Amino acid sequence: MVRMADVAREAGVSAMTVSNVLNERLPVNEPTRARVMAAVAALGYEVNLTARNLRAGRTDTVALVVPSFHDYFGEIADKIAPLIEADGRHLVLERTSASAEHEMAALSVARLQFYDGVLLSVVGLDRDQLDRVRTPKPIVLLGERDVPDRFNHVRLANEEGARLATAHMIEHGSRRILALGCTFDTAHMMSSDRRIGWEHALRDAGLDVDARHVVPVSTYTSAAGRDALLDVIASGLPFDGVFAVTDVIALGAIAALAESGLRVPVDVQLAGFDNLDMARFVPPGLTSVDANHEGVAETAVGLLRRQMAGWTGPAEHVVAPVRLVVRGSTRGGA
Amino acid sequence: MVRMADVAREAGVSAMTVSNVLNERLPVNEPTRARVMAAVAALGYEVNLTARNLRAGRTDTVALVVPSFHDYFGEIADKIAPLIEADGRHLVLERTSASAEHEMAALSVARLQFYDGVLLSVVGLDRDQLDRVRTPKPIVLLGERDVPDRFNHVRLANEEGARLATAHMIEHGSRRILALGCTFDTAHMMSSDRRIGWEHALRDAGLDVDARHVVPVSTYTSAAGRDALLDVIASGLPFDGVFAVTDVIALGAIAALAESGLRVPVDVQLAGFDNLDMARFVPPGLTSVDANHEGVAETAVGLLRRQMAGWTGPAEHVVAPVRLVVRGSTRGGA
DNA sequence: AAGCAGCATTTTATCGATAATATGACGGCG
């Protein structure tokens, strides 16, 4: 491997001069500069980023740590990447499998050394565990958990989104709306916050909250959503609307409804959450709560960028606003 | 930041002993070991991976470099991650935006230093550009490009997959099958290889190949697939089947057909390629060519693992077999 | 009792770049 010292010898200068040419730190005379550049080209030299990182403490790389590379996270990652690259940094993704252990590992001193900053999508860690994380590295947390004040945090207006979706289906005639993938377990905040929004909408409309309408799923996959809804259908519990806690689960619900001969939106209205790309295309179009991925990405990257630039003021806790995108799966749609 | 030397001082030993305890390289007496471990715990020490990387030339990290984090690549990444983790290594994803420039950068000496090996999904680079890459790092190429012999490479049986899907639709009555997202441009091998398979199926059945049936798309997105198919429908060109070059495009086709009042599979049969998770759930179920993601992942990781273990034999070029998964979007389905 | 094998631990040198500091050449000024 060709080192800076090799380039220096080739150009008849010191390593430091090569460094100065490449990093434009101290001025270098034009003839010298040209000789160095020629030597770099001749030898095909490229800087050793590991060595630079060790000495200079900078990697020009940001990590986005997500539970899985799939679906929602893949989409948001593609929104975040250009924003990071616009600052001349790289974005890399790491995966936690939604386990607290892996999330903790991602925040360990050891892993953080590789990055100038980290965007962490928190799913498994609770407030106490996060409170134990002591690191000087810029971090922005994403996701629907409760986090200590000192972390910058961007989350969605879960309750409001669920309320909007549910109220919309009520307005168009649904009276017995399942909360598919929701839960009473407050530890899982995404699905319990969204359940609370669903309850609000029911109460606001003077409808009863029936605990049997809260249908948990074993995992946040389409397959689990489909299975859970098929079970409900088999049980004979009547319903005329489904609020699915995510679009991925809503897709499973679409499959279950189609298999069971229930028509959307005539027999059952359906709404999801996240407004994934797919929601536009799955017939008859999936009504979904849109959290403005790009806005979330910009906010999160903005907070991170500020920290990486050395800002040390108090952390911010942003709740990203949501809106309902109405499509054919509910009766207000086209 | 607490260093190994700090731990050594705390435990009353040399840094080398700490290193030996943590890495289990040379044996260390139990009492000493215990003192070191206590000091590690007391100070909350964690190894500096950058320093280790510089000295030992090892990162225990593998990069998967993909065009985008979306859809197909997100799914395959989630298959690859556990295999890499099983060897005690980390997987990180990098993104190239499908540009040759970014792909080249990912293969640059500079970026490679961060990783013990790289899985690169080639989309933009051609054979000549790849031939210029000189690096001793283990690399496995994925994807449908033509690559120099010296690289390990895993690709799919594109032609065969397209042939299977098309033949299946012919068998069930389609006579005018569009090749949506395919192209005559042989530079883009995925879409031209799949077009060739489509042609084979037509010829085998004694049908004419009509160039108007090859419908290009502007990008490999559902939106572009939908738009392209809507244009065909508006043009009045008759067709009774669609082979979509990917499931993502097929999803766009489903939307276009639904909007146009064409019934799947009664009026038009439809088949995709990739067998994404989504294909099972989108009504009426998307018939798709399955490339066995897990098998591809295992093959690719196996080739990479072998190189990382020091094997230097000739590179392998694996063509992963495919099979057709029949669902409701074609008339052979349920 | 001298010598040596075997083991635990320490010392030294190094990975490659760069921040901080030092050196040296040249021009301007009194």
Next chain:
DNA sequence: CGCCGTCATATTATCGATAAAATGCTGCTT
């Protein structure tokens, strides 16, 4: 003509861990 400031470049020390070599101790052999 001698002193000083300025600018370009070189030297030195360091980031933190580890491979390889050196040290030193114990106990065994003859």
